[in-house]
Amino acid sequence: MEKTQLAAQGGDHDPRTDHLRPVIEYLLAQGNTPAGRHGDAFAFDQGGEGHYLFVDPLDAAELRKRFAFPASIRVYDDGSIKDSLNRVEISQILPRRLFSFELTE
Numbered sequence: 001m002e003k004t005q006l007a008a009q010g011g012d013h014d015p016r017t018d019h020l021r022p023v024i025e026y027l028l029a030q031g032n033t034p035a036g037r038h039g040d041a042f043a044f045d046q047g048g049e050g051h052y053l054f055v056d057p058l059d060a061a062e063l064r065k066r067f068a069f070p071a072s073i074r075v076y077d078d079g080s081i082k083d084s085l086n087r088v089e090i091s092q093i094l095p096r097r098l099f100s101f102e103l104t105e
Contacts, residue, residue: 003068008085016086017042017050023067023081023090024052032056035093042088050088057092 010018028040035053036043042050058079069075072085080091 001065003066005068006070006073008070008072017052017088020052020073020081020083020088020090023063026066027054027058027090032058048087050086052088052090053093054091055093058090 004022006022007019009015010020024040028034033055034040035055036051042052044050058081060075060077060079063075063079063081069081073081073083075081078092080089082089
């Protein structure tokens with residue numbers, strides 16, 4: 001199987017995220033559902049970091065098999081994808097952790 005080569009940055013429309021759209025479309029086609037509050041879109045935090053969240057786990061081995069990532073984009077064993085150049089990531093949403101005062105004994 002030939003890998004899809006990803007660029008380090010996207011086109012004119014959205015240079016920070018467009019280059020990752022093939023990965024997102026692949027994950028959506030596999031039945032994974034967006035989990036972010038913005039639906040099928042990146043959400044940006046106050047520090048300017050972009051996050052695209054999915055409900056189900058991401059398969060790192062499958063992503064590495066299907067896509068050729070540039071050096072600035074790293075795929076971690078948990079399936080999360082971090083683009084250090086553009087400060088964006090794609091990952092599975094983590095369950096909310098309880099605060100210590102919410103824990104019951």
